[in-house]
Amino acid sequence: MLLDFFYRLRAEGLPVSTGEYLSLLDGMSQNLGVYDLNHFYSFSRLCLIKDESLYDQFDQAFQNYWAGKEKLFDDTLKSIPDEWLKLKDPSSLSAEQKAMVEALGGWDKLMQTLEERLAEQTDRHQGGSKWIGTGGTSPFGHGGYNPEGVRIGGESKHRSAVKVWEQRRFKDLDGNQELGTRNFKMALRKLRRLARDGKPDTLDMENTIRSTANNAGMLDIKMRAERRNSVKVLLLLDIGGSMDYHSAICETLFSAVRAEFKHLEHLYFHNFIYEKLWRNNNRRHTDTVSLNELMRTYNSSYKLILVGDATMSPYEIAMPGGSVEHWNEEAGSVWFNRLLTAFPNCVWLNPENPDYWARTQSIQMTHQLMQGRMHCLNVDGIQQAIDTLKTPISHTVQGTASI
Amino acid sequence: MKEAEYIVTDELQMAIDAALTLGRPLLVKGEPGTGKTQLAIEIAQRLKAPLYQWHIKSTTRAQNGLYEYDAVSRLRDSQLGDKKVHDIGNYIVPGVLWDAFECDERSVVLIDEIDKADIEFPNDLLQELDRMSFDVHETRTTVAAKHRPLVIITSNNEKELPDAFLRRCFFHYIAFPDSSTMQRIVHAHYPDIKKDLLSAALSVFFDLREVPGLKKKPSTSELLDWLKLLIADDLSPQMLGAEEPRTILPKMHGALLKNEQDIHLFERLIFLHKQRKR
Numbered sequence: 001m002l003l004d005f006f007y008r009l010r011a012e013g014l015p016v017s018t019g020e021y022l023s024l025l026d027g028m029s030q031n032l033g034v035y036d037l038n039h040f041y042s043f044s045r046l047c048l049i050k051d052e053s054l055y056d057q058f059d060q061a062f063q064n065y066w067a068g069k070e071k072l073f074d075d076t077l078k079s080i081p082d083e084w085l086k087l088k089d090p091s092s093l094s095a096e097q098k099a100m101v102e103a104l105g106g107w108d109k110l111m112q113t114l115e116e117r118l119a120e121q122t123d124r125h126q127g128g129s130k131w132i133g134t135g136g137t138s139p140f141g142h143g144g145y146n147p148e149g150v151r152i153g154g155e156s157k158h159r160s161a162v163k164v165w166e167q168r169r170f171k172d173l174d175g176n177q178e179l180g181t182r183n184f185k186m187a188l189r190k191l192r193r194l195a196r197d198g199k200p201d202t203l204d205m206e207n208t209i210r211s212t213a214n215n216a217g218m219l220d221i222k223m224r225a226e227r228r229n230s231v232k233v234l235l236l237l238d239i240g241g242s243m244d245y246h247s248a249i250c251e252t253l254f255s256a257v258r259a260e261f262k263h264l265e266h267l268y269f270h271n272f273i274y275e276k277l278w279r280n281n282n283r284r285h286t287d288t289v290s291l292n293e294l295m296r297t298y299n300s301s302y303k304l305i306l307v308g309d310a311t312m313s314p315y316e317i318a319m320p321g322g323s324v325e326h327w328n329e330e331a332g333s334v335w336f337n338r339l340l341t342a343f344p345n346c347v348w349l350n351p352e353n354p355d356y357w358a359r360t361q362s363i364q365m366t367h368q369l370m371q372g373r374m375h376c377l378n379v380d381g382i383q384q385a386i387d388t389l390k391t392p393i394s395h396t397v398q399g400t401a402s403i
Numbered sequence: 404m405k406e407a408e409y410i411v412t413d414e415l416q417m418a419i420d421a422a423l424t425l426g427r428p429l430l431v432k433g434e435p436g437t438g439k440t441q442l443a444i445e446i447a448q449r450l451k452a453p454l455y456q457w458h459i460k461s462t463t464r465a466q467n468g469l470y471e472y473d474a475v476s477r478l479r480d481s482q483l484g485d486k487k488v489h490d491i492g493n494y495i496v497p498g499v500l501w502d503a504f505e506c507d508e509r510s511v512v513l514i515d516e517i518d519k520a521d522i523e524f525p526n527d528l529l530q531e532l533d534r535m536s537f538d539v540h541e542t543r544t545t546v547a548a549k550h551r552p553l554v555i556i557t558s559n560n561e562k563e564l565p566d567a568f569l570r571r572c573f574f575h576y577i578a579f580p581d582s583s584t585m586q587r588i589v590h591a592h593y594p595d596i597k598k599d600l601l602s603a604a605l606s607v608f609f610d611l612r613e614v615p616g617l618k619k620k621p622s623t624s625e626l627l628d629w630l631k632l633l634i635a636d637d638l639s640p641q642m643l644g645a646e647e648p649r650t651i652l653p654k655m656h657g658a659l660l661k662n663e664q665d666i667h668l669f670e671r672l673i674f675l676h677k678q679r680k681r
Binding site for chain 1 (some may be wrong): 413414417418420421424425427430432459462475478479481482522562563566569570571572573574575576672
């Protein structure tokens with residue numbers, strides 16, 4: 001039974017592992033989460049789910065599994081008309097009636113009976129003790145009294161059937177874009193460069209021994225800075241317009257980059273680089289950052305990653321006033337070259353299919369300006385881009401754009 | 404002032420029980436200000452167990468928590484001809500985890516804000532937290548926990564934690580308290596607060612949290628600070644403007660909104676509301 005549940009969770013795409021399943025069993029053998037289904041819910045979630053954004057998915061999977069076998073659950077939700085379950089007057093039951101329903105059998109039997117009843121029943125039903133409806137002693141439906149009752153929708157009145165997972169409290173936290181980031185992260189990890197900088201605060205043992213020996217035995221202590229991941233990344237993202245088609249993969253990249261680099265600055269542009277960028281896309285017209293300021297603020301040790309489809313009118317790159325959003329005094333290519341000069345370790349990631357690159361003039365122009373440092377936005381492309389980022393762009397052959 | 408009671412939900416209670424029974428670390432996440440760090444302190448008090456706190460910074464390495472070898476002192480002593488120098492053990496400085504492992508009773512270890520450290524940090528602690536023991540290479544000894552400590556780890560979600568690490572922990576997400584839990588929390592801190600002031604304040608507070616686009620939503624700890632100010636000034640509930648939400652900037656808003664842009668945003672909202680009414 002539990003193993004079934006475990007495989008069910010895996011089938012739903014939840015990353016649960018054998019070790020976690022064993023710890024669940026271990027806990028249950030020590031009486032954790034075995035009192036009722038609510039306890040089991042809390043305990044299994046505690047053991048199996050390690051990310052609040054998966055809580056909602058777990059709630060649903062739990063609901064699906066434990067609300068009877070999945071076929072029954074699906075049929076039930078689809079086939080029970082809402083008005084059957086709407087609460088009328090709650091009937092008050094005598095103690096004997098309560099005792100009677102106490103003895104209706106275990107969970108499995110209940111579910112089985114529910115299925116049979118559903119198959120038989122075709123009308124709305126209220127009160128009575130057999131059919132599904134509200135306010136009676138039948139164990140199905142809600143608002144009635146039965147200690148083992150199953151609640152299908154609606155408010156519960158007797159605490160034994162309060163299913164917290166049904167409330168789906170964690171719906172807001174479900175951010176699915178994390179699922180695809182792992183490959184990207186592994187690729188980005190290659191950019192990690194451990195470097196010694198900052199305050200020299202650890203003892204360099206080898207060097208100390210060598211220099212002490214050179215010093216004829218007089219102690220000569222050498223210190224060095226600790227190794228840290230010193231890579232700094234400046235991420236510029238094209239947003240809006242034709243980029244909307246690529247938003248899913250860009251989100252994936254963004255969340256991978258954010259997890260991987262401590263020093264990360266990200267800004268947005270539209271189509272091409274001009275004199276200003278913005279930090280927050282919701283406030284793109286009020287909250288801008290000038291490119292000059294950007295180049296002053298961050299030094300050339302930042303690695304520049306541009307993400308965009310570079311698909312636009314060629315005039316937007318090569319001509320003053322070519323921008324679709326504002327009047328730009330200087331051509332995009334002029335600003336672009338300034339940017340590349342300031343951040344020579346640069347690369348462009350293009351989500352567009354490389355097969356089409358040759359057919360789009362603006363991609364070709366950007367490709368030229370980047371001196372070929374443009375890669376496709378996928379795992380392979382990122383790996384190539386990481387290699388590209390290790391060498392600076394050459395300034396002697398500054399790319400030019402002509403139409 | 405008497406130490407206020409910490410309100411524990413059923414699910415959190417279960418998480419603590421499980422971590423105690425199975426001796427697994429408990430990873431706690433949640434919005435800032437929902438009392439993650441306070442939790443460990445509270446558990447230690449209730450269990451009457453010693454608490455070992457390890458606050459993580461960006462430069463913290465796993466080794467810092469185990470022990471450090473003070474080579475500089477040893478070199479200095481060797482120059483001075485100190486007898487101590489012959490035993491390397493004199494230069495091993497135990498870290499937080501070592502102290503906790505050596506403790507004669509079950510202790511509580513708080514690893515605070517693990518996400519602040521380098522990406523490798525959690526991975527470096529895998530074995531140590533699993534077996535609750537580690538080797539000291541310099542002296543060729545093993546330090547093993549006398550009693551498995553209860554390890555509480557908090558994270559603010561600034562970085563992803565590695566899967567291998569997560570698999571070894573229990574995980575609990577402290578959801579933002581609903582208004583009835585919030586009332587219990589406030590009562591635990593300010594038992595004498597006037598009912599009408601509290602309900603007015605809570606309605607302003609929850610309304611404020613609903614404002615779209617706030618950079619930093621006010622949290623429980625900020626609510627408590629704010630209430631403290633309200634009580635100190637003995638403000639009347641009417642002055643909070645709860646009846647007409649978003650028409651005035653709440654009194655003492657500095658305790659709730661800590662960001663200039665958020666305050667501007669809120670002022671703009673007030674302006675819009677007033678215009679619409681006209």
